[in-house]
Amino acid sequence: MERYCSWNTNTGHATGTIRIKRYAVSWFLDELVKQNCRFLAELSPIQISQACIRITDHNLWAEVRLFLRYLTDYEGVKSDYSTIVPHYSKPYVTPSVYSIEEIRKIEETVDTSTLLGKRDYAMILLSSRMGMRSGDIVRLRIKDVQNKTNIDIIQEKTGYILHLPLLRDVKSAIEDYLSVRPSAQPDLIFINVYAPYNPVTTSTLRAALKKYIRLAKVDPGKRKSGPHALRSSLASSMVNDEIGYETVRKVLGHSSKNAIKHYARIDIESLRRYSLMPPLPTGEFRAFLYGEVE
Numbered sequence: 001m002e003r004y005c006s007w008n009t010n011t012g013h014a015t016g017t018i019r020i021k022r023y024a025v026s027w028f029l030d031e032l033v034k035q036n037c038r039f040l041a042e043l044s045p046i047q048i049s050q051a052c053i054r055i056t057d058h059n060l061w062a063e064v065r066l067f068l069r070y071l072t073d074y075e076g077v078k079s080d081y082s083t084i085v086p087h088y089s090k091p092y093v094t095p096s097v098y099s100i101e102e103i104r105k106i107e108e109t110v111d112t113s114t115l116l117g118k119r120d121y122a123m124i125l126l127s128s129r130m131g132m133r134s135g136d137i138v139r140l141r142i143k144d145v146q147n148k149t150n151i152d153i154i155q156e157k158t159g160y161i162l163h164l165p166l167l168r169d170v171k172s173a174i175e176d177y178l179s180v181r182p183s184a185q186p187d188l189i190f191i192n193v194y195a196p197y198n199p200v201t202t203s204t205l206r207a208a209l210k211k212y213i214r215l216a217k218v219d220p221g222k223r224k225s226g227p228h229a230l231r232s233s234l235a236s237s238m239v240n241d242e243i244g245y246e247t248v249r250k251v252l253g254h255s256s257k258n259a260i261k262h263y264a265r266i267d268i269e270s271l272r273r274y275s276l277m278p279p280l281p282t283g284e285f286r287a288f289l290y291g292e293v294e
Contacts, residue, residue, distance in 0.1 A: 001025060004070055024063035027055055040077050048084050058088040095232035096223035102216075103128050103233060106209075109216040116193050118177040119200075120208040123190060125170045127205070127230040131252050132164075133157060134202040134227040140189050145174055155253050162253040202227075 004025065005018055013021070031051035037043065048068070052061060065085040071077040098106075107124060111117040126132045126140070135156040144153055151164045174189065181189075184197035191197045192204075206226045213225050223229060231252060238248045281289050 001029070003075075004067060007070065007074065020060075021063050021067070024055075024060035025067045027060065028052075028064045028067065031055065040071060040075060043071075043077060043079075043081060045081065045084050048081050052085055058086075059090070061085050061088050095236065096220075096225075096229040097236045098218070098223070098229060098233045100237060102218045103230065105216040105218055106212050109212045112173075112176070115177075115180050118173070118180060119190055119193065120212070122170070122173040122177045123200075123205050124209060124212070124227075124230070125167075125173050127209075127227040128234065129167055129170050130164055131231045131234040132162075133231065133253070134205045136162065136253075137205060137227070138188075138190055138200050138202055141187050142178070142189050143187075145171065145189065146178075158253065160253065164251065 001022065005022055008018055008021055028051055031054045032043075032047055034054075035047050035050060037047045052064060055061065055064070062085075065082045068077075068082040068085065069080065072080045072082070107121070107128065110121040110124065112121050123137055126137045127134065130151075132151075133155065136153060139156060140151075140153070144151055145166060149166055151162070151166050153162050154160070155162050178189070182191065182193075182195075182197050184195075185191045185199060188199045190200045190204075192200060209227055209230070210225050213220060235248055235252055238251070239245070280286075286292075
């Protein structure tokens with residue numbers, strides 16, 4: 001174990017990655033010991049298969065596979081047992097998406113005649129109209145928006161710069177809130193409405209959005225009801241409007257070019273144009289389908 005972790009460290013893996021590898025391999029070795037396999041020379045396909053079955057976090061199978069390859073390359077194990085470890089693909093999760101009409105109802109439900117409503121409305125618009133992450137919204141500073149036509153911030157999650165035009169409605173909502181906002185906390189925009197006026201948290205935004213979804217009588221069903229659902233909804237709407245994926249990626253602040261590919265999967269109308277007619281079944285397959293096989 002220690003030699004394996006040291007080898008991974010020397011090959012440039014990060015500390016967090018080493019921690020995951022240690023956890024996965026420890027679990028795997030523990031399951032082997034439970035089967036009375038105490039030496040590498042005793043490894044067998046059956047024991048490896050049984051150990052993998054008992055590792056209930058299937059995401060760790062890939063780490064076990066890498067460890068077995070390491071044993072073959074560096075620890076004298078003669079057979080490469082990595083091919084025995086099953087492959088696991090994470091199930092595809094459909095993004096939670098709300099329609100334009102539903103989002104409009106949610107926004108219109110907010111009572112902007114109150115300090116609380118003005119604050120919540122500005123935060124929700126930053127999420128629904130500009131697709132900003134909740135962590136970036138609550139960390140937004142007054143100087144980031146005051147007398148500005150764009151927002152330029154370092155994203156909390158990725159560390160990359162996010163450059164967005166400050167939409168007129170969003171800017172107006174922020175200015176409306178700042179006009180009545182208590183003078184405490186001169187740096188951050190969004191603070192609690194009661195003393196001691198601490199900065200809001202992402203939990204504040206999540207709770208507010210859930211409240212307004214309920215007040216708007218929008219049934220979320222199995223959809224998520226946090227700010228991320230508004231980001232997903234904006235991305236889906238942009239893709240459906242045939243806005244280029246690269247533009248959508250930049251608006252959402254994703255660093256990877258593959259990050260928005262799952263939004264394309266729900267763009268059914270665009271995908272329909274590229275569908276292919278399957279060939280008619282023939283031969284033994286046709287016989288099987290139509291019950292012609294005795």
